[in-house]
Amino acid sequence: MEFRCIPASLSSSLGACDTVAIGLFASPQNGPEGSSGPSHEGGFEPLDPALAEALGAELEPWLRQRRFKAKPGECLSLQRLGQQPGSVILVGLGEAASYALSSLQEAAAAAARCALASGSVQLGLALPLAGLDPAEAAAAMAIAVRLSLYEDQRFKGEPQARPLPQRIDLIGLPAEASNGLARVEATCAGVELARQLVAAPPNVATPQHLADTAASIAQNHGLSLKVLERGDCEAAGMGAFLAVAQGSDLPPKFIHLTYTPQGGAQRRVVLVGKGLTFDSGGYNLKTGGSQIEMMKYDMGGSAAVLGAARAIGQLQPAGVEVHVIVASCENMISGGAVHPGDVVTTSKGKTIEINNTDAEGRLTLADALDYACGLEPDAVVDLATLTGACVIALGDEMAGLWSNSDGLAEALLKAGAAGGEALWRMPLRASYKKGLKSGVADLKNTGPRPGGSITAALFLQDFVTQGLPWAHLDIAGTVWSDKGRGLDPAGATGYGVRTLVEWVCRGASSGN
Template structure:
């Protein structure tokens, strides 16, 4: 999809998308935005107002009205924003996606989108609209047969022009907003396609190849450690999970450094990279659950998507992207329940459940990240079903002992629209991981499972500010919603990018 900027007024278009606020006040009635009201009176003889009244369109959130009309605007989509006082960037994204889905239903190819004065930061609003436009248009047909000539496949809208009041006075700011949106969306789409691909396509070596390609395309440093290199570093927890697979484990370390000037801060992003999780000898018995274990590398996908976006945006920040990639399989070499592993920081782990493998791989990845001397570490992992039970399928769990980092990530999530909720790191719950034969077990009691998983990870970060995001819920969507189509969501990419960019700004100004 192509994105363009333009200035009002809206005069002609194949398809126009116009935002409408709901009336405020107890007895207020809905009225069309001024630009459309004028056209409706002069060109359409009141047809739009009549249709809105008949369809009871009131500008409420999640509502829209699609019309075919004569004249200079042949297709018109009205989309509701609701109460202007309650408008958020995420509501604007969702309304945009809703409107573009309607434009797609009208088979529109070029859409002119008339951005009103939202009361929000207008540059941020342009970025949000652009993100939603690019993401709603993404459809993953890689594994389907080519369409027949008479079949239509893909999103019909090919070009979106954003009409922005006052464009001439701040064009560069708006151009920069489009670039941020474009790169964030591209990173999100990379993550979506990694997660959506089956486990016979996205393997540990394939993830490593993706990292190498990113390094080649964007000038990143890349280091891929194989089994022997990981063994030399004492990564017993990671290699214990990997030992049953016929595919070699790949420890991926990408580094972005600014080309000019010293970095203002150094950060590490760590992603869980289980390209398939059978559960090991504690095999998953639910057919739906095991079939979806291609998604167990959603954290790794988010980290690689963020690498792509940040490398294109070029902040003055040094960022390390780390993934311990492997499968968790069953063979004669498989990890046994009761086995004891030694992580790279010397801590021993009694494996009482081989299906709690992600935390084992992350343990060595977190130790590796801290040794880099970074200022903060954030890990993302599809770690626990318990977090899905607690927060549902749209919200990630945030765990951190660092208040400043918690606030930063919450602010980044507010900007991206990716929902997170902070859960407690209740230290007393670590007792549930106590072992009589090792320093700890890898799982505790069923209750508080997402908390004990986070407490387990905490044992592998000594001093560096650290946060863990459990993304097991929002990594996959069961239906089209907003700008997310059914399937892999690419969750986490935009929050990570917003966090890194905010860190750059804060460090540069201090």
């Protein structure tokens, strides 16, 4: 799939593609001051006169007849027999006042899916910048097109061929906007890897499979790899991680990938991903309605950091050393599984009373975060499908962000916005930590139900070196989409890869 920035105007570029998608703004719900109706009959802003002339005077009446409102992502396809382009897609952008990079991505994704259905080979996207940075807009559109057309058919007995558009022209963008395309291929490949890992069934995506994936990334992109086996983890005192793993017949894998830039590093950062390849809940077994059959996606955090590692290895950003940590295992029931009420000792020496075996991810992350801090980094970011409470609070379109550093939090929010992944900063309210007090150990692994995502973050913070910039992303709601949304098809989304790649490539600085 080739992407090109075409500085020429839309009216002069119409004949270069077999399909052209044109973005239209919705009329404001309220017209000029003092009026109560829309500012333009039909629900969309008037077409540019040159465009209207090129496409024919009958286009606007046809759109009104079809009740086109230009809602975000709304599409209408017009077939033009014997003309070039043969297909014109009108795609809604919503109101201009709320137009943002995410709006542009949604429109590009919707147009791409519509073009795929029409059999387009050469697609032109004529979507307005409306004040957006041209390079960022080019990247956003290219990523949206590629990722929205992704389909995973690996486990189908008879995969169906889907001819994809081979060339996408980004019409009306200046030539320098092509600089924004430099990271598109690597970023999308990282997202697609994450999607494949999350979507794979748990009898395929085992801890060994994650270790093999890390080995492939290391070999193909020049990273170094260390995998700690059970005995190594025992020697390191990782009692919390091993407690979760002890109920499974599959051996745990503690994965450590390292990207080292040429010319030396001015900064060192660590990305930590929760790696539960299947979560039964343990003896606090997940019951009906708990989506136990979907607990293959409980390794969404590890998929995100491995996908980011793959992209970073290809992009080779200068000046930043990146470590990727995954403590991978299954949470299963057996005669040797951990009991509710057991007390375990972490590598940091803290003891934990396990009052709920279904709050296992934070146990694995406790030892992983302690290991990460031992690398003496400048910042640590962890990603985890950690709590249902975060899903209740924020839904499935944005992840929760907790951080002890305003600079790091702001940098991640900016990276998420640039990558098209929504984050919402949540409080680390210290007084809530009293809910983690244990009568027999240093702390319990769960607190009361109210504020459950906050107490989970506070639990993790206990295993981060004081003063070290750290952020926790709870991606439980965003890692999977039942029906698809934006540029994500139904199923695994690969959430987190774009944010991490943006953050690292922007300097991975806690203050920038």
